Amino acid sequence: xxxxxxxxxxxVLMAVLFCSCGGKYTAGSTARGExxxxxxxxxxxxxxxxxxxxxxxxxxxxxxxxxxxxxxNSTSVMLTTVKGNKRAIGYVSLGSMSDDVKALSxxxxxxxxxxxxxxxxxxxxxxxxxxxxxxxSGAAEDFxxxxxxxxxxxxxxxxxxxxxxxxxxxxxxxxxxxxxVIAGSTSVAPVMEIIADEYKSKHKDxxxxxxxxxxxxxxxxxxxxxxxxxxSSRDLKEDESVKLKSxxxxxxxIAVIVNKSNALTDISSETVRKIxxxxxxxxxxxxxx
Amino acid sequence: xxRVKESVMKCIFALCAxxxxxxxxxxxxxxxxxGIPAIREIGVxxxxxxxxxxxxVNIYGIFPMIIASLYVTAGAIIVGVAPGVLTAVFLLKYCPxxxxxxxxxxxxxxAGIPSIVYGFFALMVIVPxxxxxxxxxxxxxxxxxxxxxxxxxxxxxxxxxxxxKAVPDMYFEGSLALGATRERSIFFAMFPAASSGVLSGxxxxxxxxxxxxxxxxxxxxxxxxxxxxxxxxARTLTANIVLEMSYAxxxxxxxxxxxAVVLFVFILIINLCFSAIKQKKA
Amino acid sequence: MKNYIKxxxxxxxxxxxxxxxxxxxxxxxFITGYILINGIPNIRLSLFAxxxxxxxxxxxxxxxxxxxxxxxxxVIAVPVGVFSAVYLAEYAKRGSNLxxxxxxxxxxxSGIPSIVYGLFGFLAFVVALKWEYSLLSGALTLAIMVLPSIxxxxxxxxxxxxxxxxxxxxxxxxxxxxxxxxxxIPASMPGILSGVILAIGRITGETAALIFTAGTVAAVPGSVxxxxxxxxxxMYCLLSEGLYTDEAYATAVVLLVTVAAINxxxxxxxxxxxxx
Numbered sequence: 054x055x056x057x058x059x060x061x062x063x064x065v066l067m068a069v070l071f072c073s074c075g076g077k078y079t080a081g082s083t084a085r086g087e088x089x090x091x092x093x094x095x096x097x098x099x100x101x102x103x104x105x106x107x108x109x110x111x112x113x114x115x116x117x118x119x120x121x122x123x124x125x126n127s128t129s130v131m132l133t134t135v136k137g138n139k140r141a142i143g144y145v146s147l148g149s150m151s152d153d154v155k156a157l158s159x160x161x162x163x164x165x166x167x168x169x170x171x172x173x174x175x176x177x178x179x180x181x182x183x184x185x186x187x188x189x190s191g192a193a194e195d196f197x198x199x200x201x202x203x204x205x206x207x208x209x210x211x212x213x214x215x216x217x218x219x220x221x222x223x224x225x226x227x228x229x230x231x232x233x234v235i236a237g238s239t240s241v242a243p244v245m246e247i248i249a250d251e252y253k254s255k256h257k258d259x260x261x262x263x264x265x266x267x268x269x270x271x272x273x274x275x276x277x278x279x280x281x282x283x284x285s286s287r288d289l290k291e292d293e294s295v296k297l298k299s300x301x302x303x304x305x306x307i308a309v310i311v312n313k314s315n316a317l318t319d320i321s322s323e324t325v326r327k328i329x330x331x332x333x334x335x336x337x338x339x340x341x342x
Numbered sequence: 343x344x345r346v347k348e349s350v351m352k353c354i355f356a357l358c359a360x361x362x363x364x365x366x367x368x369x370x371x372x373x374x375x376x377g378i379p380a381i382r383e384i385g386v387x388x389x390x391x392x393x394x395x396x397x398x399v400n401i402y403g404i405f406p407m408i409i410a411s412l413y414v415t416a417g418a419i420i421v422g423v424a425p426g427v428l429t430a431v432f433l434l435k436y437c438p439x440x441x442x443x444x445x446x447x448x449x450x451x452x453a454g455i456p457s458i459v460y461g462f463f464a465l466m467v468i469v470p471x472x473x474x475x476x477x478x479x480x481x482x483x484x485x486x487x488x489x490x491x492x493x494x495x496x497x498x499x500x501x502x503x504x505x506x507k508a509v510p511d512m513y514f515e516g517s518l519a520l521g522a523t524r525e526r527s528i529f530f531a532m533f534p535a536a537s538s539g540v541l542s543g544x545x546x547x548x549x550x551x552x553x554x555x556x557x558x559x560x561x562x563x564x565x566x567x568x569x570x571x572x573x574x575x576a577r578t579l580t581a582n583i584v585l586e587m588s589y590a591x592x593x594x595x596x597x598x599x600x601x602a603v604v605l606f607v608f609i610l611i612i613n614l615c616f617s618a619i620k621q622k623k624a
Numbered sequence: 625m626k627n628y629i630k631x632x633x634x635x636x637x638x639x640x641x642x643x644x645x646x647x648x649x650x651x652x653x654f655i656t657g658y659i660l661i662n663g664i665p666n667i668r669l670s671l672f673a674x675x676x677x678x679x680x681x682x683x684x685x686x687x688x689x690x691x692x693x694x695x696x697x698x699v700i701a702v703p704v705g706v707f708s709a710v711y712l713a714e715y716a717k718r719g720s721n722l723x724x725x726x727x728x729x730x731x732x733x734s735g736i737p738s739i740v741y742g743l744f745g746f747l748a749f750v751v752a753l754k755w756e757y758s759l760l761s762g763a764l765t766l767a768i769m770v771l772p773s774i775x776x777x778x779x780x781x782x783x784x785x786x787x788x789x790x791x792x793x794x795x796x797x798x799x800x801x802x803x804x805x806x807x808x809i810p811a812s813m814p815g816i817l818s819g820v821i822l823a824i825g826r827i828t829g830e831t832a833a834l835i836f837t838a839g840t841v842a843a844v845p846g847s848v849x850x851x852x853x854x855x856x857x858x859m860y861c862l863l864s865e866g867l868y869t870d871e872a873y874a875t876a877v878v879l880l881v882t883v884a885a886i887n888x889x890x891x892x893x894x895x896x897x898x899x900x
Contacts (some may be wrong), residue, residue, distance in 0.1 A: 553737025
């Protein structure tokens with residue numbers, strides 16, 4: 054009896070283990086059925102920018118994102134969801150785009166750096182660095198000038214973002230040291246880390262601390278003086294821009310993404326608006342324009 | 343000299359013992375002091391029964407989250423309790439001696455896996471699976487319940503096991519001697535004697551399920567609307583806090599702390615039930 | 625087996641019991657197997673480089689930070705936890721109101737979800753005490769979180785020390801303090817240790833309580849007032865931008881192995897108790 058149990062257990066466990074290696078399901082053809090809308094959480098810079106640029110707002114400029122939309126606070130969850138769900142649609146920063154999902158053209162314009170630069174791809178937002186001008190420390194000022202210099206901007210371009218045209222020569226300041234605390238947008242943080250690495254190789258006595266807290270939190274920390282520089286992936290609101298000066302670090306596109314098996318390659322901005330506000334809930338309505 | 347030392351040390355020990363009371367008070371003070379004013383401003387009833395959560399236009403109603411937390415927890419209990427209790431029985435009465443130790447090790451490993459790893463696993467495996475089977479997005483109450491059911495398994499197994507083990511052998515043997523089968527003896531002689539243990543295991547499981555955050559936020563879908571069915575997405579109280587806390591300021595932050603107040607009250611109720619059961623047993 | 629054919633209830637019960645055991649075992653094997661199969665190929669030596677930078681998201685600083693936070697937390701929580709257990713086991717009258725209240729509060733503490741701890745730590749240490757996101761804020765939050773489990777295991781171990789040990793010590797003329805520090809606590813060391821090890825396990829796996837208190841900076845901090853991410857928080861951060869899924873799998877493997885090692889240690893300590 055006991056032997057029987059042991060043998061049975063072991064067999065089933067082996068079977069499970071083998072299944073876990075093999076089980077990949079196959080991708081289908083065109084998307085059909087109910088659309089799974091995936092959005093970011095309220096307060097996310099990516100969402101704020103997307104909602105504003107794709108006009109998912111009512112007449113009072115209030116966010117009217119479909120309340121049946123899945124919400125996630127993580128780009129990884131967004132990508133994984135769209136990758137694994139044939140009926141999903143979502144959006145990510147162009148810098149985080151991966152080959153596992155497909156970016157849609159909007160009104161016939163592809164989401165590429167050139168199109169964003171030329172202004173033909175509309176869903177693009179600035180990456181801003183904001184700070185209090187009068188209390189900025191020497192180290193932070195020097196770092197900022199590095200970010201805005203040709204060297205800093207070259208890194209930005211290399212990482213797939215669109216650089217700022219007004220780059221100047223970087224002239225390091227003397228007699229600076231200490232710590233620069235940067236906080237804010239999780240979209241800006243990866244590229245900021247790369248710039249900071251480069252900067253640290255030039256200035257050994259300056260440490261740079263980067264907190265990924267989100268755009269709004271970064272801006273409010275900059276206002277409260279908790280951090281030296283705030284990172285924001287959206288434009289500052291009116292009451293914020295009174296208190297802080299902000300510099301445009303780069304431009305970033307937001308790509309509307311669908312599953313790779315989805316036959317759709319182009320979508321009109323009107324359809325995007327309707328899908329994300331919940332007017333269209335089925336793919337069949339999305340395809341005939 | 344020694345007497346002074348003795349009484350000084352006694353005071354230190356007592357002070358340390360009072361620390362946990364101090365900690366509970368501090369937690370209550372900070373959470374309630376930050377949450378209650380916001381709840382007042384929103385209106386207690388509006389906050390608890392409101393069905394719309396739109397921070398951008400200052401509408402805060404957490405009723406859908408309360409419901410979602412209850413659904414998901416109930417789902418976890420449905421999924422996790424029966425296998426958990428029966429596995430405990432297996433470990434106690436059926437498990438071949440050679441298998442017992444590996445099983446215990448494995449169950450403790452399951453208990454120790456960080457919740458972020460669980461969430462990631464569920465996102466990669468359970469979500470696509472549910473999506474394929476039911477032709478939905480895959481995230482929702484069902485997925486979260488399945489995941490939480492797995493996560494509370496070790497708690498339930500371990501509690502049920504230790505209580506079943508504490509039942510005197512004579513209950514089991516006496517029943518066998520009267521001609522009952524092993525199964526009948528377990529279910530009708532041992533279970534009634536260990537019922538409080540099984541119940542407290544369930545309550546601990548409820549506590550863990552309702553408080554789980556990082557895993558649930560990845561698989562529940564997080565729509566702040568009333569869930570329509572077990573397949574539709576839902577946002578639990580914990581997910582609500584972790585999603586928006588880093589952005590929130592002013593009344594929004596207050597409302598999120600208010601969400602924590604509601605969660606805290608739930609946990610207090612669960613704890614009271616737990617100690618009531620413990621008292622009854624003693 | 626034959627006896628079961630005429631007894632449908634017993635047969636069903638037996639099958640259900642075996643089925644659940646198999647399901648449980650299968651779930652465990654599946655989860656660990658899935659993580660290992662996907663994670664091990666992604667483990668590279670460069671992931672353990674000393675420096676974290678955007679090109680190489682090394683987990684080494686996060687591992688060091690996890691050790692820091694665990695140590696700092698234990699430095700705070702172990703004395704408090706052990707001393708309160710000493711008070712409960714050696715001084716307090718069993719069943720007095722104070723003891724009851726302490727028990728209830730300890731139970732309450734162990735039931736509070738980690739996200740509530742995170743909020744509390746954020747409101748109390750980060751905002752009210754202005755320590756910002758720092759090692760200290762995180763460690764204090766975690767110390768309160770693990771306090772009850774250290775208290776409980778220590779108390780159980782102390783109560784298990786035979787009274788004859790104490791009486792022998794008193795008989796030799798030792799005072800109460802001396803008896804506690806020289807006899808009771810050493811004798812219950814394995815119990816205390818297994819409690820401490822369990823606490824380390826909980827600290828290692830914690831995310832929700834730390835992201836709002838210790839922050840997410842991926843460097844080894846200079847002081848306790850600097851922000852630092854632990855390994856679990858590191859995994860959370862890797863996932864949040866979606867650029868480093870492979871590295872997240874690798875981190876999951878390291879976490880899993882750590883937890884397994886911690887459990888083995890705790891088993892070992894518990895085994896020692898059983899031997900006593």
